[in-house]
Amino acid sequence: MVAMVASSLFASLDKDGDGKVSASELRGCMAAALGEDMSEEEAAAILAAADADGDGLLDRDEFLSLAREAECAADEGGRYECLREAFGMYANAADGEEQCITPASLKEMLSRLLGTSQHLGMEECRAMICRFDLNGDGVLSFDEFRVMMHDGLM
Template sequence: MAVPSVFAAFDKDRDDKVSVSELWCCTKATLGEDVPEEEAAVALAAVDTDGDGLLDQEEFSRLAADDHEEDDADVKQRCLREAFGMYASSSAEDTITPASLRRTLSRLGSHELGVEECTAMICRFNLDGDGKLSFDEFRVMMMA
């Protein structure tokens, strides 16, 4: 759906502006969850360049673009967390150890890797030299 069509769907009173209440109602309907009206007001204010408390099509387009970028970042972060969780050791440390890496790879069908190979894989991205991958180190590895 193109942004003008989305804008028209949000602009319930057809005044070529989207108010906080219109934004809130449509966001709630679109997301299927109760988003606080205060969050809609903050989002609107963030892109309301003329300060009239309403969004015209250009401002609405910026809001849609910003939300899409944030959603992509959130999705990437959540996916990385889930992937990290698959490999992380079950200890409270929340790290990927050579043993936890080998165990997960074995479950995925890579039985030929030994702990030495897993250690070598971890060393490549182990920035702090502790022999384990933290989430931040895992993120660097996945983005490389």
């Protein structure tokens, strides 16, 4: 299942659709997803670490290999922290409330990750949340997100 998720992520990173991810595509996605700029050198270093054929780009197989290595390298504590970080990217919280993923916050993050070419509607986001909303409150808590990532995708 990791391969399916990684393959989808690869497609969203490959903005020009050439089957390869360049340093500039990686930088653009990091800026959109995290709101932080990554230097050209940092992006090139990440690519070089996984670039098996030495062309300075990541093809789908190199990206999938990197995703599998990352999954295998994560220990339980590391995995929890990674899940917390991922949850935080999607979550939304009002003052004094517990963080949760709402249909609106899911739609916003997916729009950032997928770009303007693929917009999901609010109903699609509600349906995605509903599948793993264990208590029926219309949002995902961290525990529900953890179950989704462990049982639903991996």
